[in-house]
Structure formats: C-alpha cells, structure tokens
Amino acid sequence: MMHDIPDSGDQPHLPTTYASVAVIGAGSWGTAVAATFALAGVDTRLWGRDKDVCDGINRDGMNARYLPDVPLPKGLRAFDDMAAALSGVDAVAIVVPSRSIRAVARQVAQHAPAGADIAVLAKGIETETGLLMTQVAEEELEGHVVGCISGPTFASETALGYPTAATVAFPFSYADRLKPEASPAARMAISLSTETFRAYVSDDVVGVEIGGAVKNVIAIACGMMTGAGFAENTRAALITRGVDEMKALAEALGGRRETVTGLSGMGDLTLTCSSTTSRNMSLGLQLGQRIPRAECFDGRPVVVEGEMNARSVTDLARRLGVAMPICEAVRAILHDEADLGQTFAALWARPIEAEPNAMDLSFAHPASDKAIQKLAERIA
Known part of the structure; x- marks a missing residue:
C-alpha cells in the first residue's frame, strides 16, 4: 500500500x-x-x-x-x-x-x-x-x-x-x-x-481508469431509463449496481475495489448519471424517448464515449469472465439492435442474487415473467 x-x-x-x-x-x-x-x-x-x-x-x-x-x-x-x-x-x-x-x-x-x-x-x-x-x-x-x-x-x-x-x-x-x-x-x-x-x-492506475471507462456506459443506461419515464429509484439502482460492475472488472485486471468507491469511480459515475450536461446521459435520455440514434443531438455528429465503450468494456469483460449485465444491456441496444424495453425488462427479471457477491447465491426471480411483460409494455 x-x-x-x-x-x-x-x-x-x-x-x-x-x-x-x-x-x-x-x-x-x-x-x-x-x-x-x-x-x-x-x-x-x-x-x-x-x-x-x-x-x-x-x-x-x-x-x-x-x-x-x-x-x-x-x-x-x-x-x-x-x-x-x-x-x-x-x-x-x-x-x-x-x-x-x-x-x-x-x-x-x-x-x-x-x-x-x-x-x-x-x-x-x-x-x-x-x-x-x-x-x-x-x-x-x-x-x-x-x-x-x-x-x-x-x-x-x-x-x-x-x-x-x-x-x-x-x-x-x-x-x-x-x-x-x-x-x-x-x-x-x-x-x-x-x-x-x-x-x-x-x-492504482487500473482502478482509476476502469471507473472512468465504465461510468460512461452506466450513464447511458440511466439516461435510457429516465427517458423512458422512470425516476430516482431506478437511477439509484443502476448507479449502485453499476459500481459493482466497475469493482468486478477493476479487480479482475489487478485494480482495487476500494478505488472504485472514490472520485474516479463513484464520484464520476454520480456526476455523469445526474445531468444532461453529460453527453452519455443525454444520449441515453434521447434513446429512452425513442428518438432514433441518427436524430439524437438534432442530427449533429456528437462523439459519445460511452457508445464506443459499451462494446470495448463488454468485450474485455467477456474475455475475463466478468459479468456486467447493465453494460451488456446497453451494448445490446446500441450495437445489436435489441429493443430497449425488452432488454431492460429482461435485466430487471434476472435471477435474484446476493449482495455482497461473496455469498455466491442465485435463484430464479419469482415474478420474472410479469416483470418482463410489465416493464416491456411500459417502456414501449
């Protein structure tokens, strides 16, 4: 240390x-x-x-x-x-x-x-x-x-x-x-x-960098759900679980989990997910409102780092065997033509897990079918 x-x-x-x-x-x-x-x-x-x-x-x-x-x-x-x-x-x-x-x-x-x-x-x-x-x-x-x-x-x-x-x-x-x-x-x-x-x-260069890379993707997810009409509970859940995805990837690369709770991780994530001053949050917000990608930002060619990071972050996580379901959902919507409503509904209907992860516990969500149906309909 x-x-x-x-x-x-x-x-x-x-x-x-x-x-x-x-x-x-x-x-x-x-x-x-x-x-x-x-x-x-x-x-x-x-x-x-x-x-x-x-x-x-x-x-x-x-x-x-x-x-x-x-x-x-x-x-x-x-x-x-x-x-x-x-x-x-x-x-x-x-x-x-x-x-x-x-x-x-x-x-x-x-x-x-x-x-x-x-x-x-x-x-x-x-x-x-x-x-x-x-x-x-x-x-x-x-x-x-x-x-x-x-x-x-x-x-x-x-x-x-x-x-x-x-x-x-x-x-x-x-x-x-x-x-x-x-x-x-x-x-x-x-x-x-x-x-x-x-x-x-x-x-901890690795821990600091992972926070900066992943937060852009989580911010797009927060923007999507905000644009779809959801509010603070949803955003807080995405931020918190997004931090967990940051920690898992940082640790797999040799970084420290506690670094992610600092300015470069939790701090940057909170800022980016809280304001449309962030291009990542703004892009997600527009997509959540069902504005086609080509028409976002009034059709201007705005560079959004999280859009590219969604693919590179999940590629890296897959190679390392790290589960990053929120980042995977954003990637599917941005790059695989997945439906926004169905993708986030499936995210919410995933198996119940333990927090902390050390408990290594998982079982089927008892209301997964209803969750998928209700959320997909609401976001449609």
Missing part, C-alpha cells in the same frame, strides 16, 4: 511543481485542464489542431468554440505546432477523445523531452486491443512514466473555478514509495491544485 504523504506541518520537503506543462487537446476539457495548471502557477502551453482556436485563445483569452464565455488565465499560451508546445516541458497531459489516444500519443513521442511525465485524461478502453488508455499511451511513449487523471469534472465548472476534485494516478516505483513527495503522482497533483481544484493521489 502506498505511503500517505504527510501534511505540511510534518514534512519539510513538499512535492515540487512542474516548471512547465503541455496540455495536448484544446477542446473544452483540455482547455479547462490547461487553465487549472496555469492558475496553479505552472508555465502552461495548450496545443490544438485548429489554428483559429489557438489564435483566439492567445488574442482574446478565451476558447470561443469549445469553452465560450469563460475567461482564461493570462499566462496560458496556445500553439497549433506540437513541437513548439512540447519544447522543454517537464510533463504532458493528453486530453483528447479515447479513439484518438494512440495516434496523438505517437505524435507526442516525436517531440516530448526525454523523461517528461505523461498524464492521460481520456476515459475508455481501446476497441481493437482491449487496452486501457494509459496502456495504449505506454506502447507509443516508451521510456516515459504514464499515469492518468480522472474524476467528476465538467469542463465549464472546472474552468469557472467551482470547487472540483479529481484523482491523479501513476505507477509507484520503489524510489517513489521511499520518497512519495517526489513521485510523478504527487508532483502532478500539486501542479494542478489551486484554491478551487483539489487533487488526490493514487497508485
């Missing part, structure tokens, strides 16, 4: 902030992360593909396209040249959609200084390989220490300075355990911490 980092009253040597950080990805969340680093006093560069967006940030102090009406710190500089953004930095935060992580990490590897620590802020599992986002980045960034940052963080609220907390997770070497304040996790956490952003430190 990782050593606790003593507070400032007990420790003469606090973690040293990074002198300079490059944030790769100038979308809403990348911009908010860059603003947080800058507010913490770190020399911060923000890279984006769109020259107009970068020019607007440098000229107006605002990302008008992705984070409008949010003033950015004066010291934040934006670049559309990745080599310039990465020149001489101590650390890199990659904040792009999960499907782009491999390609972007490959680009970063061409320009990142040797020894720069890498934090991945995408949430998901690579469809083709079943790898977590940090594992994908590690394959492309050999020689760099790779960790992740995850938690209940809507971009606009973070950038506006609303009190926010997240978990910073990196692998801990033997030297890190002897001197945890010098570890990448502690340095990244202290470099992000402001009067309103609070970072926590973890050595």
Whole structure:
C-alpha cells in the first residue's frame, strides 16, 4: 500500500511543481485542464489542431468554440505546432477523445523531452486491443512514466473555478514509495491544485481508469431509463449496481475495489448519471424517448464515449469472465439492435442474487415473467 504523504506541518520537503506543462487537446476539457495548471502557477502551453482556436485563445483569452464565455488565465499560451508546445516541458497531459489516444500519443513521442511525465485524461478502453488508455499511451511513449487523471469534472465548472476534485494516478516505483513527495503522482497533483481544484493521489492506475471507462456506459443506461419515464429509484439502482460492475472488472485486471468507491469511480459515475450536461446521459435520455440514434443531438455528429465503450468494456469483460449485465444491456441496444424495453425488462427479471457477491447465491426471480411483460409494455 502506498505511503500517505504527510501534511505540511510534518514534512519539510513538499512535492515540487512542474516548471512547465503541455496540455495536448484544446477542446473544452483540455482547455479547462490547461487553465487549472496555469492558475496553479505552472508555465502552461495548450496545443490544438485548429489554428483559429489557438489564435483566439492567445488574442482574446478565451476558447470561443469549445469553452465560450469563460475567461482564461493570462499566462496560458496556445500553439497549433506540437513541437513548439512540447519544447522543454517537464510533463504532458493528453486530453483528447479515447479513439484518438494512440495516434496523438505517437505524435507526442516525436517531440516530448526525454523523461517528461505523461498524464492521460481520456476515459475508455481501446476497441481493437482491449487496452486501457494509459496502456495504449505506454506502447507509443516508451521510456516515459504514464499515469492518468480522472474524476467528476465538467469542463465549464472546472474552468469557472467551482470547487472540483479529481484523482491523479501513476505507477509507484520503489524510489517513489521511499520518497512519495517526489513521485510523478504527487508532483502532478500539486501542479494542478489551486484554491478551487483539489487533487488526490493514487497508485492504482487500473482502478482509476476502469471507473472512468465504465461510468460512461452506466450513464447511458440511466439516461435510457429516465427517458423512458422512470425516476430516482431506478437511477439509484443502476448507479449502485453499476459500481459493482466497475469493482468486478477493476479487480479482475489487478485494480482495487476500494478505488472504485472514490472520485474516479463513484464520484464520476454520480456526476455523469445526474445531468444532461453529460453527453452519455443525454444520449441515453434521447434513446429512452425513442428518438432514433441518427436524430439524437438534432442530427449533429456528437462523439459519445460511452457508445464506443459499451462494446470495448463488454468485450474485455467477456474475455475475463466478468459479468456486467447493465453494460451488456446497453451494448445490446446500441450495437445489436435489441429493443430497449425488452432488454431492460429482461435485466430487471434476472435471477435474484446476493449482495455482497461473496455469498455466491442465485435463484430464479419469482415474478420474472410479469416483470418482463410489465416493464416491456411500459417502456414501449
């Protein structure tokens, strides 16, 4: 178990902030992360593909396209040249959609200084390989220490300075355990911490990442049932049992179950399942209202991470022999053309099980036929 980092009253040597950080990805969340680093006093560069967006940030102090009406710190500089953004930095935060992580990490590897620590802020599992986002980045960034940052963080609220907390997770070497304040996790956490952003430190990268990947799928399930006309009891049940699915998958991959009860698991799940600000919740809500997928978001091509994660998460779970019935239900509806009403009715009519799972108890639901009929009719 990782050593606790003593507070400032007990420790003469606090973690040293990074002198300079490059944030790769100038979308809403990348911009908010860059603003947080800058507010913490770190020399911060923000890279984006769109020259107009970068020019607007440098000229107006605002990302008008992705984070409008949010003033950015004066010291934040934006670049559309990745080599310039990465020149001489101590650390890199990659904040792009999960499907782009491999390609972007490959680009970063061409320009990142040797020894720069890498934090991945995408949430998901690579469809083709079943790898977590940090594992994908590690394959492309050999020689760099790779960790992740995850938690209940809507971009606009973070950038506006609303009190926010997240978990910073990196692998801990033997030297890190002897001197945890010098570890990448502690340095990244202290470099992000402001009067309103609070970072926590973890050595359980797997547990933190699984929470971030699975919560998107559970949020779609919550949205579906809300859109179908159900209320708080249903959403609370899906959240709670969704956490159990997170725990099972994390544990199977070597993560710790208790990590899933923290910010990156339970915290992020609760946020994502509670607001249509989340694209995952919003997609589920529209599908629950029987809006065809092509017409959701008014027909705009909106990327919804949980839509892809539904397949990659369940593929991985199947290979590991982990039961994830809620995620399987979402996958069936999104990718296998299963009927929403019948699928959720079957989910509710599954055999009665024990809680906790250690009791290893299961027997037929006494009202399964009625449950299937009643729920399927109501959701139709």
